[in-house]
Amino acid sequence: MSIVAVVGLQWGDEGKGKITDVLASGSDLVVRFQGGANAGHTLVVGDKIIRSHLIPSGILYPKTISVIGPGCVFDPEIFEKELNTLKDLKVKTGKILISNRAHVVFPYHKYFDGIKEEYLGKNAIGTTKMGIGPCYSDKVNRIGITIGDIVSGTDLKPLLQNSLDEKNFMIKSRYNKKQINIKDMLNWIDKYRELIRKFTGNAYELVNDYASRGKKILFEGAQGTFLDLDWGTYPFVTSSNTVAGNIYIGGGLSPKYKVNVLGIVKAYSTRVGNGPFPGELNDEISELIRDKGKEFGATTGRPRRCGWINLDLLKFAVLMNGVTSIALTKLDVLSCLDKIGVITEPKKGINKKVPNTFLETNDMQIEYLNGWDISIDNIRTFKDLPKNSREYIKYIEKVLGVPASIISLGAQRKKYIMRKEIW
Ligand code: IMP
DSSP, X not given: OOEEEEEESSSSOSSHHXXXXXXXXXXXXXXXXXXXXXXXXXXXXXXXXXXXXXXXXXXGSTTOEEEEOTTBEEOHHXXXXXXXXXXXXXXXXXXXXXXXXXXXXXXXXXXXXHHHHHHHGGGOOOOOSSSHXXXXXXXXXXXXXXXXXXXXXXXHHHHHHHHHHHXXXXXXXXXXXXXXXXXXXXXXXXXXXHHHHHHEEOHHHHHHHXXXXXXXXXXXXXXXXXXXXTTSSTTSSOSSOOSGGGGTTTSXXXXXXXXXXXXXXXXXXXXXXXXXXXXXXXXXXXXXXXXXXXXXXXXXXOBOEEEOEEHHHHHHHHHHHTOSEEEEEOGGGGTTOSEEEEEEOOOTTOXXXXXXXXXXXXXXXXXXEEOOOSOOTTOOSGGGSOHHHHHHHHHHHHHHTSOEEEEEOSSBTTOEEEOSOOO
């Protein structure tokens, strides 16, 4: 199969960046199909730590084209910053193509995200404040501004006026904050227009042309299944569809192409931001996992909430994404724990078909598997892993009904076991 989608099966931060980076080396195209600079990938290349939020992971390979697809929201400020960082680090990069259909994140989207969250107080979503929700809202409200609008020379004043009148009304009447100035926004566009123009194109043509020629295409998901707008823990979700089906819409791939779906699963669960988190731990084990796993948000620096792996939710995620195999990440973090918890199906009597009942925590069942007491990050073959860690992997495979084709054992590029070729 020459097309692979990499998607998160939990609440994001599963380690997709590392796995995408591993697979990107053999890819002709790496395509982001949703989200924007709310994502945070940490890539460790030699002694360099590279944090990217918007630019796809393919950027580190000179022969790969990185595509920011039509379903993404594009933040020019972050884009420019990431380009400059890559330049400063002197890493060789590939080409970038931004879809002319992607919507633009303006400073007022971030401003709005911030004041709305502040206004909501204890009911806040806990967003990354990167303007994602407000930008997608404008898209759905048909008052958004696309990359195409910016580079084509369209008179943006009436579009902006329309959008800002509504926002300024809300800012004054509801939030009582400073108004957004249209002139500032027009100047802001002028500042970024030429930069954006250099990279803009028709992404769907490139994607489908490469697909028709059997080139290797990697769709790089952001966030995770339980942050999906339709399938996540609504309303505590992001504002796009994170599941694999969105590669056909947000990525512009024709549905005639079949894909392999690699689901990324962290060996335990984490969640950043508010919302339901069945199995959340608030004890010394969660602290240990947070410290060892460096579980702090790559975009916001917030400490992540930690808990055991939830196989019941993961079964749903495997179905909803059409997962063909999983990559199990950060297994090394669990080394040296006596017992490792695994959340399984709720007790009988729970009707799992009713939305949200699978998020009830009262009826959760936890089984405990034996841990292993040696560090495993330098192991490179499955058979060399300690028996109990192999048992842990096999248990997960059995419940989920899909093989674990990659086991990731640390942040560095080389720290993984490839059990089955993905392509
Ligand atoms: P937004 O995407 O900034 O609107 O935030 C909505 C929710 O998604 C919040 O709970 C965020 O913490 C969460 N979120 C957004 N992006 C990521 C990510 O890349 N990893 C983990 N959580 C994320």
